[in-house]
Amino acid sequence: MTGETTARLGFLAAVTAFAIAAPLIGDSYILHVMVLCFIWVIVVSAWDLVMGYAGIFNFAQLAIFAVGGYASGMLAIGTGMPPVLAVPLAAVIAGAFGLLIALPCLRLRGEYVALFTFAVHLALPTLLEKGRAWGTGGASGLVGVPPIRIGDLAFTTSNKIGWYYLALAAAAISVWLIYFVVVQGRWGRAFVALRDSEAFARSLGIDEYRTKLKLFTLSAAVTGFGGALYAHYVGVMTPRVLGNEFFLMVMVMLSIGGLGRFPGAIFGAFLVTVGNELLREAGQYRLLFLGAIVVLVVILLPNGVSDLLTRRKKAAAAKNIEIGKADVPTIRSGVNPSCSP
């Protein structure tokens, strides 16, 4: 049995466990926290795809998230479009926004990409605040984003159990798409090769620019989908989603989980969302904490919590070689042993 099959089975088992657990939870606050966890799983795994697996320094992740949320909210409020249609359309818009960012900046080298995308993140709140005329709601944001309705079923903010299943399904589909279809498919091999050895990948005929462009667009669409769900769940969308708090949170999620180490990012999303709720008491010191956690985790556990797992795997691999059962190295494990999931 290969590691990939184990990962798939583990993933299905986890989703099933979550699905069964819902009615047992009952408490609406815990359900609420779980819904937030699922939404952040979508956002962070899409970020992991770009930052961790493709090695593109994208710091515009929350900007794309906000664009998804705003697009869906503005479509639903401004044109009266049913949210069931607005959400997928918002994903498409966010994908297009991602493509717009990617077009100029993927031709640049790493650091320029980091600065460029971060500049997009910093510029967006001002645009949203000044964009009252286009229906962004200015500094107070969009209020009264309508709930998603499928037939007679209305996913209002108070319908926690409904949202639990909706967000769980959305997160499961996103994770499946990102880690099992893209990362393990042809694309995935192509961009892991690109990340680890650009020259080698080029010699195999991989078109760097197009691969990265497709990937960035896909990740942006998934992120925008997460943003749209968030907007309809919470019912409001303000420029504050681009503030320090959310940015720090997704950074901690990814650094705790470890870049490009499935399922690290997902663990990170759960840990941080729950931890952030527990830290509510700390008030204004909370952000200070979160910042310090980023720095400490990056220094002490450079690959996140999965560092501990990889160490065990390496020990096991060393044992296998001893008794002559070593796997034939594939491109992925040959170029960078740490990135096979």
Add this chain to the structure above:
Amino acid sequence: MQQVLEILVSGLSQGAVYCVFALGLSLVYGTSRILNFAHGSMYMTAAYLAWLLTAGWLTLPVGVALLVLVPVLFLFGVGVERLVIRPLRPHANWKTATMMATLGFAFVLDNLNLVLFGPTSITLAPLVEGTLALGPVVISRQSAVTLVLAVLVVAALQVFLTHSAFGRAMRAVSQDMTGAEMVGIRVGRVYAASFGISAVLAGVAAVLLSPVYLISPLGGWAPFLKAFVIVVFGGLGSTQGVLYAAFILGLVEAVVVAELSASWTMPIWFLVLLTVLMVRPRGLLGSWGD
């Protein structure tokens, strides 16, 4: 004519301060290949320290406060390099790791300032008061002093980099890290010193700019963005490029402020930047390198 001269003077003095600030970012990148996302927050922290020394806690004159700040900030920069950056160097993904760490550190500084000083903006006294008449052109003494001081700092840095042994070592490291190490340059010291100098430059810029732009916990991001545009425009890691880019963009800003309004500065800077990157992706004088 008179208006043109006024725009010119304000553009030059603005450009000179931006140059001081952006040189810090560029110097660190040049020597250690690290993009310091905390540069703007270090600038703000320096501004808060200057405010503490002149109004908040002591009542020193601004000039004296600046002199006190120089060694303090140098040590601060060295400390940041030792504690936050150095442990990450041996790591395989050190580029991503240092970006995350400096960004995290920036948020630590921002929120520390927020907790300590509160969200309201405060202002720093200018170095000198009053105005200066040069024929028909009237400029504030502050912008004249700013121009002179900034040009002096930039010139001093240039002389240091080209004529002193340590400055030459820094340039050697920025050209070829391994080669520099082989000929016996202590690379670790160069990294630490470049962070220290970068913090000092941020502090000088903070003292010069804060009387105009206010001091607030998140106020460092706007100058950081400007420094970023300048550094990318000039070419990452190129000191000469920063010089040209800062003055060009300073003049652009002065024209924009005079003809349109200050809120148009950033959009137009970005436009300039995008055009430059489309035509010449490495900036004016940048080289790709690693």
